[in-house]
Amino acid sequence: MKNKFILFALIGFLSFCFVIFYKGLDNIKIYKPKINNKKDIPVFRAKDFNSNIYIDSEKIFEKGNFYLVNIWSSWCVPCRDEHPFLMKLKEHQSVRLIGLNYRDKLNNAKNFINEFGNPYTKILIDSDGTLSVEFGAYGVPETFIINKDKKIIKKFIGPINEKIVEEIKLIIK
Amino acid sequence: MKIFKIILIVFFSLGFYQLKSDEKTAAIEIKILKNIRCLICQGQSVHDSESEFAFSIKQIVKKKISEGLKEKQIYDFLKDKYGEWIVYDPGFNKNTYILWLLPLLLFFLAGAIMIKKLIFKK
Amino acid sequence: MLANQIGYYSLLLGLLSSFLLCIVSVKDFNSSNNKINQNILSLSFLQLMLVVVSFLSLIISFVNSDFSNETVFNNSHTTKPLFYKISGTWGNHEGSLLLWLMVLTLFIFLFLIKSREQPKKYRILTLLFQQIIIIGFFLFVLMTSNPFNYLFPVPNEGLGLNPILQDPALAIHPPILYLGYVGTSVIFSSALAAVVLNYISKDWGQHIKKWVLVSWIFLTVGIMLGSIWAYYELGWGGFWFWDPVENISLMPWLSLTALLHCITVLEKRNMFTSWVVILSISTFTLSMCGTFLVRSGILNSIHTFANDPARGVFILIFLFVLISLSLIIFFIFQKKNYKDLQLFWLSRETSVLINNWFMMYFLSVVLIGTVYPIFLDVISSEKISVGPPFYQKLITPFLIVFLLLMSFVPRLKWIKSKIDNKNSLIIIFIISVMLSLLIIKNLKVDLLFNTILVSAAFFLFFTTLKELFDKKLNIAQTLSHFGFSLLVLSILFNSILSSETITNIKIGERYNYSNGEIFLKRIEKKKESNFESIIAYFEIKDRNSKTIELKPEIRIYNQPKTITSEADIKTSILNDKFLVMSHVKGNEYFNIRYQVKPFMIWIWTSVLLISFGGLMSLFKKKNEK
Numbered sequence: 061m062k063n064k065f066i067l068f069a070l071i072g073f074l075s076f077c078f079v080i081f082y083k084g085l086d087n088i089k090i091y092k093p094k095i096n097n098k099k100d101i102p103v104f105r106a107k108d109f110n111s112n113i114y115i116d117s118e119k120i121f122e123k124g125n126f127y128l129v130n131i132w133s134s135w136c137v138p139c140r141d142e143h144p145f146l147m148k149l150k151e152h153q154s155v156r157l158i159g160l161n162y163r164d165k166l167n168n169a170k171n172f173i174n175e176f177g178n179p180y181t182k183i184l185i186d187s188d189g190t191l192s193v194e195f196g197a198y199g200v201p202e203t204f205i206i207n208k209d210k211k212i213i214k215k216f217i218g219p220i221n222e223k224i225v226e227e228i229k230l231i232i233k
Numbered sequence: 234m235k236i237f238k239i240i241l242i243v244f245f246s247l248g249f250y251q252l253k254s255d256e257k258t259a260a261i262e263i264k265i266l267k268n269i270r271c272l273i274c275q276g277q278s279v280h281d282s283e284s285e286f287a288f289s290i291k292q293i294v295k296k297k298i299s300e301g302l303k304e305k306q307i308y309d310f311l312k313d314k315y316g317e318w319i320v321y322d323p324g325f326n327k328n329t330y331i332l333w334l335l336p337l338l339l340f341f342l343a344g345a346i347m348i349k350k351l352i353f354k355k
Numbered sequence: 356m357l358a359n360q361i362g363y364y365s366l367l368l369g370l371l372s373s374f375l376l377c378i379v380s381v382k383d384f385n386s387s388n389n390k391i392n393q394n395i396l397s398l399s400f401l402q403l404m405l406v407v408v409s410f411l412s413l414i415i416s417f418v419n420s421d422f423s424n425e426t427v428f429n430n431s432h433t434t435k436p437l438f439y440k441i442s443g444t445w446g447n448h449e450g451s452l453l454l455w456l457m458v459l460t461l462f463i464f465l466f467l468i469k470s471r472e473q474p475k476k477y478r479i480l481t482l483l484f485q486q487i488i489i490i491g492f493f494l495f496v497l498m499t500s501n502p503f504n505y506l507f508p509v510p511n512e513g514l515g516l517n518p519i520l521q522d523p524a525l526a527i528h529p530p531i532l533y534l535g536y537v538g539t540s541v542i543f544s545s546a547l548a549a550v551v552l553n554y555i556s557k558d559w560g561q562h563i564k565k566w567v568l569v570s571w572i573f574l575t576v577g578i579m580l581g582s583i584w585a586y587y588e589l590g591w592g593g594f595w596f597w598d599p600v601e602n603i604s605l606m607p608w609l610s611l612t613a614l615l616h617c618i619t620v621l622e623k624r625n626m627f628t629s630w631v632v633i634l635s636i637s638t639f640t641l642s643m644c645g646t647f648l649v650r651s652g653i654l655n656s657i658h659t660f661a662n663d664p665a666r667g668v669f670i671l672i673f674l675f676v677l678i679s680l681s682l683i684i685f686f687i688f689q690k691k692n693y694k695d696l697q698l699f700w701l702s703r704e705t706s707v708l709i710n711n712w713f714m715m716y717f718l719s720v721v722l723i724g725t726v727y728p729i730f731l732d733v734i735s736s737e738k739i740s741v742g743p744p745f746y747q748k749l750i751t752p753f754l755i756v757f758l759l760l761m762s763f764v765p766r767l768k769w770i771k772s773k774i775d776n777k778n779s780l781i782i783i784f785i786i787s788v789m790l791s792l793l794i795i796k797n798l799k800v801d802l803l804f805n806t807i808l809v810s811a812a813f814f815l816f817f818t819t820l821k822e823l824f825d826k827k828l829n830i831a832q833t834l835s836h837f838g839f840s841l842l843v844l845s846i847l848f849n850s851i852l853s854s855e856t857i858t859n860i861k862i863g864e865r866y867n868y869s870n871g872e873i874f875l876k877r878i879e880k881k882k883e884s885n886f887e888s889i890i891a892y893f894e895i896k897d898r899n900s901k902t903i904e905l906k907p908e909i910r911i912y913n914q915p916k917t918i919t920s921e922a923d924i925k926t927s928i929l930n931d932k933f934l935v936m937s938h939v940k941g942n943e944y945f946n947i948r949y950q951v952k953p954f955m956i957w958i959w960t961s962v963l964l965i966s967f968g969g970l971m972s973l974f975k976k977k978n979e980k
Contacts (some may be wrong), residue, residue: 067686071679078675083733084653085664085671135940163285163940189289190296196314198273199286270740276598278742281591283920283937283946318728321742328737332727336749340716347708351698 098211102194109161109169109183120182126155126232127206130180131192131199133164134172139201142219146179149225155232159183162192162200205231258298265294265307268321278321356421362412363503369405369456370493372398373486380486384479391475395482396467402489403460410453413502414444422513425504426450432515434885434913442526443516448650448666449502451529455646456492458537459485466541466566473562480548481541487680488540491673499666518886518912518919524584528577532604535574536642539607539635541566542614546635547681550688555632560622565973567618571611572969578604579962590920590935592855592950594958597746599654602725603645606718610638613714615969616707624769626704628692630711636681641722643674653729699771706764713757720749751808758811758843761836762818766828780818787813798851809847815840831975835968841961845954855950861943871897873949886912888921891936891945905934907947931955 132139159180205214266280279287383392422428430447463485582594614634651667791809819837856868876892908921922935930953
C-alpha cells in the first residue's frame with residue numbers, strides 16, 4: 061500500500077538522519093581543524109627584530125632543515141608558560157626556531173627576550189598580525205613545524221607543553 | 234595664473250575621484266568583512282568582532298584590496314589559509330549544490346503535488 | 356545542604372508520580388465510568404508541585420550561594436547581584452531543563468482543568484502521551500543533567516555567570532520562550548490522542564485553538580526578547596544573525612504559525628485534518644530538535660549551552676523514538692479526509708494551503724541551512740559555513756510573492772470566492788510602487804531589487820491598514836498581518852538606511868564623520884559589586900547641530916575574568932543612535948563604532964502588534980465569530 065511505503069521511507073530517512081547526527085556528535089571530540097595536506101610556506105618580506113632590515117622568506121627558510129615557527133608576544137601570558145620548552149628545543153641541532161613577534165611594542169618584546177632568554181635563531185616583526193594570517197594562524201601562541209621541503213606539516217594552537225615537545229622531537233628525527 | 238588654476242582644478246577633481254572610489258572601496262571592505270567568520274569567536278563576523286584575530290584579518294583584507302585583489306580572490310586567499318568555513322556565503326560549488334537546490338526542489342515538488350491533487354482529482 | 360536533598364528527592368518522586376499517573380490513567384481509560392477519575396487530577400497536581408518544589412530548592416541554593424551544589428558552583432558567584440543569582444538558576448543547562456519540566460507538568464495540569472467538557476478518553480490519552488515526554492525529561496535530568504550534584508570539599512567561591520548573561524532581557528527570555536516551546540508539547544500530545552480516537556474535528560479544533568494561540572504568542576514574544584537582548588547586549592548593533600540557535604527558535608515558530616492558520620480552517624470547515632496533525636507533530640519535534648542541537652555541542656554558536664555529547668545522544672534517541680512513534684500513529688489512525696479534495700482554487704481554504712506551501716518552504720530553507728553543515732562534515736569531512744547571505748538570497752524572492760499574496764488572499768471567502776474591491780487593490784498597488792520608487796531613488800542603493808521588495812511590503816501595509824479602518828472583518832488577524840508588514844518595512848529600511856563610523860579616538864579629541872562630529876569629553880572609572888567599569892562620555896553632534904550624549908562602558912568583571920563592551924543606545928521614534936567602544940591595546944586610544952540605525956523601535960513594536968493580534972483572537976467572544 062502506498063501509505064506503508066511512505067511510512068517506511070520516512071522511517072528509513074529518519075534512521076539515516078539519526079546515524080548522521082550520532083556520527084556528528086562523535087566528531088565533536090576532534091573539533092580543531094587539522095592540516096591534512098602539506099602546505100607551502102608563504103612568500104613574504106618581514107622586518108628582522110634585531111637588525112630592523114627587511115628580509116625575504118626565501119633567505120630565512122632553507123631546504124634541508126626543520127624549522128619551528130613560533131608566534132609569540134610579550135603581553136601574551138601563555139607564551140611565558142611555553143617559553144622554557146622553547147629554550148629546551150633550542151638545544152636540538154636538527155631544528156631551528158623562528159620567532160614571529162605578534163602585534164607587540166619593540167621595547168616590551170626586547171625586554172621579554174632579555175628577561176627570559178632567546179630560543180630563536182631569527183625573530184621577525186609582525187606588527188599588524190598579517191604575517192600570522194599568511195601562515196594561517198588563529199592567534200598567539202601558535203607553533204608550526206616546517207619540514208625539509210619547506211612545507212608546513214603540523215600546527216599547534218596554544219602553548220606547547222611536555223607532550224608536544226616529545227611529539228616535535230619524534231617528527232624532527 | 235591660468236595654468237595654476239587649471240592645475241588646482243585637476244588636482245581637486247582627482248582628489249574627488251579618489252574620494253568616490255574610496256567610498257566604493259570602503260563599502261566593498263565592509264561587505265567582505267561581514268562575510269568572514271571570526272574563527273576564535275562564537276558566531277560573529279570579523280567586522281563585528283574586537284578580537285586579535287579579527288584585527289589581523291581586517292589588516293590583511295585592507296592590504297589585499299589596496300593591492301588590487303577582487304572580492305572573490307580575497308575569499309579564495311582566506312579559504313586557502315583557513316578552509317571553506319571562514320566565509321559565510323557558502324558559494325555554489327560541488328559541496329553546496331544540494332544546499333541551494335534542495336529547498337527550491339521541495340517547493341516545486343510540493344506545488345506539483347498540490348496542483349495534481351486539486352485539479353486532477355475532480 | 357537541605358535544599359539540595361529536597362530538590363533531588365522531589366525529582367525522584369516526580370518520576371515516580373509519572374509512572375503512577377500512567378497506571379491510574381490506563382485503568383481509568385478502560386473503565387466504563389463517564390467521568391474522569393479525580394485522582395488523576397490530584398496526581399497531576401502533585402506532580403506539578405513536586406517539580407515546583409525542586410525548582411524552588413534550586414533557586415534557594417543559588418540565592419544562598421550554596422557551592423556544595425555543583426550547578427551553583429559552576430554558574431554563580433557570591434558577588435553577583437540578587438536578581439541575577441535568581442535568574443542564573445535557569446541560565447544554565449541543568450536549571451533550564453528543570454524549567455522545561457516545570458512548564459511541561461504545569462501545562463498538562465492546566466489542560467486537564469480546562470478540558471472538562473472534552474471526552475474523557477481523549478483527555479486521558481493526551482495525558483498519557485504527555486507523560487511519555489515528561490518521563491523522558493525526568494530520565495534525562497536525573498541521568499545526565501542532575502541539578503543537585505554534590506561537591507565535596509565545598510568550594511569557597513563559584514565560577515560565576517558569564518557577564519553577557521547578566522541582563523534583564525535575558526533573565527525573562529528563557530521562561531517566556533519555554534512557555535512557547537513547551538506549549539507545543541500539549542498540542543503534540545493532544546493531536547496524537549485525537550488522531551487515535553478519530554477526534555480530529557471542528558470541536559477539537561475549537562478546543563485546541565486556545566492552546567495553539569497561547570504557545571504562539573509566547574513563542575513570538577520569546578523570540579523577540581532574544582533579539583532585543585542580542586541588540587542591546589552583544590554590541591554589534593544587529594538583532595538577527597541567522598545563528599543556529601536563533602534559527603532553532605524560528606523553525607517551530609514557522610511551523611506553529613502554519614498550524615494556527617490550518618486550525619482556523621479545521622474549526623470552520625472541518626478540512627485539512629492531516630495538515631493539522633502533521634504540523635502539530637512537527638512543531639513540537641522542531642522544538643525538541645532545537646534542544647538537541649543547542650545542548651549537544653554539535654553546532655558552533657555564540658549561544659551554545661553545554662558541550663556534552665553524552666547528553667546529545669540521549670536527546671537524539673529520545674527524539675528518534677518520539678518521531679517514529681508519532682509517525683506510526685499517524686499512518687495507522689489518520690483517516691483520509693475526502694472533503695479536502697473539494698477545494699475551489701479561489702477560496703480562503705486555498706489561501707491557507709498556499710500559506711502552508713510558503714511557510715514550509717521558509718522552514719525548509721532555515722532547516723537545511725542549519726543542519727546541512729553537519730551532514731556535509733560527517734559525510735565528506737568538509738567544513739563549510741552557512742551564514743546570512745544564504746538565507747537572504749533564498750528567502751527574499753519568495754518573501755516578495757508572499758507579501759503580495761498576503762495582501763488580498765486572507766479576505767477571500769470560504770468555499771468559493773471572488774476578489775472584491777479589485778479597483779481599490781490596484782490603486783493601492785500603484786501607490787505602493789510609486790512611493791517605493793520615490794524613496795529608493797533618493798538613496799544610493801540597488802534600484803530594481805529594493806523597489807520590488809519595498810513595494811510588496813508597502814502593498815501589504817496599505818491594504819491591511821485600510822482593512823483596519825473598515826472594521827468589517829477579523830480585526831485580530833488583520834492586526835497581526837499589519838504588524839507583519841510593518842516588521843518587514845522596518846527591517847528593510849533599517850538595513851538600507853543604517854550607517855556606521857569606525858575610528859580610533861583619544862580623550863579630548865574631536866572626530867569629523869560624514870554627518871557631524873564625535874567628541875570624547877572625558878573618562879570616568881566606577882566600581883560595582885562584581886565589576887569595574889570605564890565610562891566614556893561622548894558628545895555627538897549631527898548636521899543640524901543637535902547634540903546628544905552617549906556613555907558607552909568597558910566592564911572588567913572579576914569572576915569569570917572577562918572584559919565586555921556595553922553599548923549606549925539612544926532610542927527615538929525615528930532611529931537609534933548606537934555607540935560601542937573598546938580599548939586599543941597599549942595605547943590611550945579607544946576604538947569606537949558609532950551607528951545610526953533607523954526604525955529599531957518599530958521592529959520591536961511590530962512584533963508586539965503581531966502578538967497582540969493573537970491575544971485579541973484569544974479573547975474574542977464566541978458570538979463574534
